[in-house]
Amino acid sequence: xxxxxxSFAAAWAILRKECRSEWRTRYGLNSALLFAVTTLTAVxxxxxxxxxxxxxxxxLLWVVILFAALASLAHTFVRExxxxxxxxxxxxxxxxxxxxxxxxxxxxxxxxxxxxxxxLFLILMxxxxxxxxxxxxxxxxxxxxxxxxxxLVGAVIAQTRGRGALFAGVSLPLLLPLLAAAVSATRxxxxxxxxTFELRLLAAYTLALLAASLLLYxxxxxx
Amino acid sequence: MAAIRxxxxxxxxxxxxxxxxxxVTFVHDGAGCVAVLGTNGAGKSTLLRMIAGLxxxxxxxxxxxxxxADVPMPARRRVVGYASPELAFYDxxxxxxxxxxxxxxxxxxxxxxxxxxxxxRVGLLERIDxxxxxxxxxxxxxxxxxxxxxxxxxxLLLDEPGSHLDDVGRAVTEAIVAEHRRTGxxxxxxxxxxERELADSRIELRGGLGHxx
Numbered sequence: 001x002x003x004x005x006x007s008f009a010a011a012w013a014i015l016r017k018e019c020r021s022e023w024r025t026r027y028g029l030n031s032a033l034l035f036a037v038t039t040l041t042a043v044x045x046x047x048x049x050x051x052x053x054x055x056x057x058x059x060l061l062w063v064v065i066l067f068a069a070l071a072s073l074a075h076t077f078v079r080e081x082x083x084x085x086x087x088x089x090x091x092x093x094x095x096x097x098x099x100x101x102x103x104x105x106x107x108x109x110x111x112x113x114x115x116x117x118x119x120l121f122l123i124l125m126x127x128x129x130x131x132x133x134x135x136x137x138x139x140x141x142x143x144x145x146x147x148x149x150x151x152l153v154g155a156v157i158a159q160t161r162g163r164g165a166l167f168a169g170v171s172l173p174l175l176l177p178l179l180a181a182a183v184s185a186t187r188x189x190x191x192x193x194x195x196t197f198e199l200r201l202l203a204a205y206t207l208a209l210l211a212a213s214l215l216l217y218x219x220x221x222x223x
Numbered sequence: 224m225a226a227i228r229x230x231x232x233x234x235x236x237x238x239x240x241x242x243x244x245x246x247v248t249f250v251h252d253g254a255g256c257v258a259v260l261g262t263n264g265a266g267k268s269t270l271l272r273m274i275a276g277l278x279x280x281x282x283x284x285x286x287x288x289x290x291x292a293d294v295p296m297p298a299r300r301r302v303v304g305y306a307s308p309e310l311a312f313y314d315x316x317x318x319x320x321x322x323x324x325x326x327x328x329x330x331x332x333x334x335x336x337x338x339x340x341x342x343x344r345v346g347l348l349e350r351i352d353x354x355x356x357x358x359x360x361x362x363x364x365x366x367x368x369x370x371x372x373x374x375x376x377x378x379l380l381l382d383e384p385g386s387h388l389d390d391v392g393r394a395v396t397e398a399i400v401a402e403h404r405r406t407g408x409x410x411x412x413x414x415x416x417x418e419r420e421l422a423d424s425r426i427e428l429r430g431g432l433g434h435x436x
Contacts, residue, residue, distance in 0.1 A: 005301065005330045013328035019311075024315040084311035088370070090277060091300045091310075092328045218297070223279075 007100070010093035014101025018076065019108070027079070028072025028109065036068040036117040040124050049126025057127050058187035062179055064121065066146065069113055073150035074167055076102045077158035086159075090221055099155055099217040106147040114139060127170040127190075134189040141202035142182035148209040155213075155220055178205055225289050225302075225377035227408045228252045229274065234283035236269050237421030245430040246267040246283060256404040258419050267412035268307060268428060270428065271380045271407040274410065275305045289377055301329075304371030307382035308364075314356035318366055319353060322373055329374055341369040346395050360387035368399060377407040385415050397421060 022029060043060065050057055080086040087100055118139065121127065153170050157163040185198035224303055233246040238277055244266025251257055259267045272278040276299030287294045289302050312321045326334030342348040345365040350358065358366065364387045371379055384396045400409050400421050411418055419425075 009330040010328045013324055016327075017324045020320070021313060021315055083312060083313070084309065087277065087307075087310055088325070091275065091305055091370075092325045094297060097328075105345075192276060 002066065007094065007097040010097035011101040011104065013092065014098055015104045015108075018024070018102060018105035022105075028075065029112065032068040032072050032109075033116055036064050036113065037120065039064050039068075040117070040120055044124040051126040051128055053188035054128065054187050057125055057159050058183045058190065060125070061118070061121055061186060062183050064117060064140065065110070065114065065143075066175070066179065068117065069110055069146065070150060070171070072109060073106045073147060074154035076151065076172070077154040078104060085196070086221075094218070095220045096214060096217040099151060099213065099220070102154075103147060103213075104150040106151050107144065110147055113190045114143065131189045131192075134195055135186070137199060138182060138185040138189060138195065138202070141199060141206065142156065142185075144174065145178040145182070145202050145206040145209065146175070148206055148213060149178065152209060152213045152216070155217065159221070174209070179199040181205070225407065226253065226291065227302075227377050228286075228288040229378075229408070229410075230284075230286045230288075231270075232284045234270070234273065234280045234285045236266065236273060236278060237281045243281075243430075244273075244428065247333060247426065247428060248283075249426050251408065252422070254404060254407055254412060255381035255424065256400055256422045258425045260419065260425055261430070263414075265428040265430050267428060268309070268382050270426075271305070271307065271382050271412050274378075275299055275303045275380055277305075287378070296414075301374070302376050302378055304374070304376040304379045306364075306367040306380070306384060307370040308367075308386055309382075310367050310370065312355045312363070312366060312370075314354065315355055317352050318342065318358070319351040321366070322369060325370065325373060327378065331374060337373055337404045341373045344372055344395075344399065345369045346391070354389055361389055361392050362422070364388055365392060365395065368396065372399065379403050379407065380412075381409065382412045383415075384411065385413070385418055393417070401425040 021027070080089055149171070151176060153167060157166045157170060158168055181198045181201045185195045185202070188195045188198065228251070230250045232248055235244050235246040237243040247270065259270055261267050269278065269318070274287065275281055276296040279296065287299065287302070294302050316324070319342070321340060322338040323334055326337050331337050339348060339351070342351055345368045347362060347365045347369060352363060355363070368384065371381070385393050388396065400411065403409050411422055413419060
């Protein structure tokens, strides 16, 4: 049977498969949205509007995004192991296109999550109007870094026995730098301070993680 | 017809001391059907997983050549059709969607026709729109066979192909083996006497339960 196997076709097929699976099962999105909405509602009831506390607002925004998304982002590979479909996947495509497809899905997942969470956050928390260009730039780069890190960690821990404990241990050093930069940049854009350094840092961090991931993925499933 | 050759030189895989595949050496050249035999735990499935490129031998050399060209481990999935009880599908997708995903990811020409053809060969075409979660064990086994046949590979690796199948399903399997062995190679890991008879040569594995290495 003639085939024109390409990494692009495989990654695209994986992305479509992930979207269809999420659409059918609502495995991650419902719980992520539930967490985000309940957290924001509870905090807004308890603390009220915090328009003048941009430092707290910036931290809260990224904490909500991180915790709402993290379990689902890292779970894209774990689901394959727990559903025993990893063998099917390995016989279908190479490890790198599989991981790239899942990374693209995680980016899309974060985008949809933020589409709901961020406007709700701005309204419920009484946040000052952001500088939209910078704000969206920080969100985009922060999300790219978060998705890349979570995909890498998910891929590495998926086949391990103690993946729950490993997930926390491996995630922490990868997530702290990106969270610090994202929070700092979000606060700075509200304060009117320059955010160039943080944006560069986030971009460099994402690229470095992506490069490391692409080097690692091909060796993921070598028993 | 692709010329296929498999050569194993003292190939072994050790999961734990005394567990796994004991060193095995064999050469098979050309089309046909080979039975991989051994007691439970002898390493039949392990050997098939290594040939499929899913598992790396802990020692020894395993070479697969198609039309004279060496097929390295990462490329084996292109020349191998693999059906095994461990192979699971996405329950939330239909039978057709599962195979269409595989065909798309592999970049196959005419994926829809290939999916229908593979399902037709295993007698599962009428269930193409059913969710996998709704299939019986026997139908899932037929789907595994369809997955193995989808890209028309020169090498078929069938691990306990008759498991969960009724008489009609077994007849389908036998027909697939009979057809494929004329142009390609079938490796059949089995303990079933009826399936053993399909083979024209055997690889006997040592080790496993009741058969110390």
